[in-house]
Amino acid sequence: MAKFEGYKDIYVFVEQKNGEIANVGYELISEARKLVASIPHMNFEVVGVLLGEGIADKAQDVIAHGADKVIVVDHPLLKGYSTQFYADALTQVIETYKPDSLLTGATVLGRDLAPRVAARLNAGLTADATKIEMDPEKEDEALLLVTRPTFGGNLFGTIICPDTRPQMATIRPNVFSMDAPDPTRKGEVVMFEPKFQSTQPQVVVKEVIEKVVEGVDITKADILVAAGRGAEDCLDLVKAVAEELGGELAVSRAVVDDGYAEKDIQVGQTGKTVRPSLYIACGISGACQHVAGMEKSDMIIAINRDPQAEIFSIANMGFVGDVKEVLPLLKEEIIKAK
Numbered sequence: 001m002a003k004f005e006g007y008k009d010i011y012v013f014v015e016q017k018n019g020e021i022a023n024v025g026y027e028l029i030s031e032a033r034k035l036v037a038s039i040p041h042m043n044f045e046v047v048g049v050l051l052g053e054g055i056a057d058k059a060q061d062v063i064a065h066g067a068d069k070v071i072v073v074d075h076p077l078l079k080g081y082s083t084q085f086y087a088d089a090l091t092q093v094i095e096t097y098k099p100d101s102l103l104t105g106a107t108v109l110g111r112d113l114a115p116r117v118a119a120r121l122n123a124g125l126t127a128d129a130t131k132i133e134m135d136p137e138k139e140d141e142a143l144l145l146v147t148r149p150t151f152g153g154n155l156f157g158t159i160i161c162p163d164t165r166p167q168m169a170t171i172r173p174n175v176f177s178m179d180a181p182d183p184t185r186k187g188e189v190v191m192f193e194p195k196f197q198s199t200q201p202q203v204v205v206k207e208v209i210e211k212v213v214e215g216v217d218i219t220k221a222d223i224l225v226a227a228g229r230g231a232e233d234c235l236d237l238v239k240a241v242a243e244e245l246g247g248e249l250a251v252s253r254a255v256v257d258d259g260y261a262e263k264d265i266q267v268g269q270t271g272k273t274v275r276p277s278l279y280i281a282c283g284i285s286g287a288c289q290h291v292a293g294m295e296k297s298d299m300i301i302a303i304n305r306d307p308q309a310e311i312f313s314i315a316n317m318g319f320v321g322d323v324k325e326v327l328p329l330l331k332e333e334i335i336k337a338k
């Protein structure tokens with residue numbers, strides 16, 4: 001008899017706000033597809049879970065992005081995010097269908113919801129993960145090896161949940177790439193009727209004040225030119241190169257701590273995770289906490305005057321030199337090439 005009789009499939013909580021699905025849901029579905037492909041003998045499917053009101057028509061998008069099945073919980077009490085009602089509904093879905101694992105984005109919502117659901121189910125949860133693999137040594141179960149930064153980002157720990165199901169994890173946005181959708185993909189849509197413990201809200205949200213985002217969202221930029229402490233006194237130059245390339249300025253935490261930039265554009269473990277097609281690191285040492293936020297970039301170019309700087313070990317291309325000398329030359333070349 002299998003160790004976890006009745007538990008099957010990889011479930012992904014597909015987060016949406018006002019009917020707009022957050023990319024992280026699709027990133028997790030793409031990664032879940034790879035995970036199930038690595039254990040063909042288990043015959044697992046990828047299942048999306050969509051909670052909200054008036055969101056049933058989004059199920060096909062989730063299928064197009066790689067889900068075999070979508071469980072839709074469409075209810076007026078789920079119109080906006082509520083810890084109480086979302087936790088009720090998601091817990092019931094899990095109790096009913098018994099997923100082997102459940103992946104959730106490590107977003108503000110996911111970080112609130114997943115631990116509550118895990119506590120109710122007495123399930124193991126690995127928070128804020130950056131990597132997931134199937135344990136190749138386990139033939140008769142789908143044991144996830146979930147990696148996350150630990151000890152202030154100085155180490156990476158791999159965590160397993162060997163005794164409980166579902167195995168739960170929250171995963172940072174932008175860690176995995178998202179496969180292109182296939183609108184012709186077919187899948188099953190299941191409508192699930194939740195029974196709430198109480199329909200009286202324990203917490204009432206009186207008002208939602210949307211944060212006014214000044215500038216751009218660096219997680220969406222295709223090209224980032226990032227300044228570290230070695231370039232904080234020439235941020236205008238770094239920004240000018242970013243503009244010539246049609247990209248955006250980003251910074252290391254040192255630049256934020258030194259008061260030269262806002263945290264909104266900080267990359268790294270305590271900043272944002274980015275994966276642009278081009279990341280130019282200017283005067284950045286390559287500390288692991290910074291690298292954790294940008295190592296998945298398609299092409300990394302480093303400029304640093306120290307040839308031993310750690311950033312060169314992950315760069316595809318490097319310039320050893322002073323940023324104030326290299327960047328004007330780079331800018332000139334970009335203008336010439338236009």
Ligand code: FAD
Nearest residue numbers: 228229230252253254268269270271283285290305322323
């Ligand atoms: P430095 O380490 O000071 O390096 C500056 C680099 O610039 C050096 O390599 C130097 O050789 C080079 N340089 C100097 N002058 C020039 C010049 N004129 N031309 C060319 N090169 C030059 N850091 C982050 O970035 N993001 C995070 O999210 C983050 N989270 C953290 C979380 C925790 C819990 C901790 C403990 C740390 C975190 N850090 C983070 C900080 C991280 O450990 C490093 O201190 C930080 O990344 C260093 O930034 P830096 O490389 O810009 O500066």
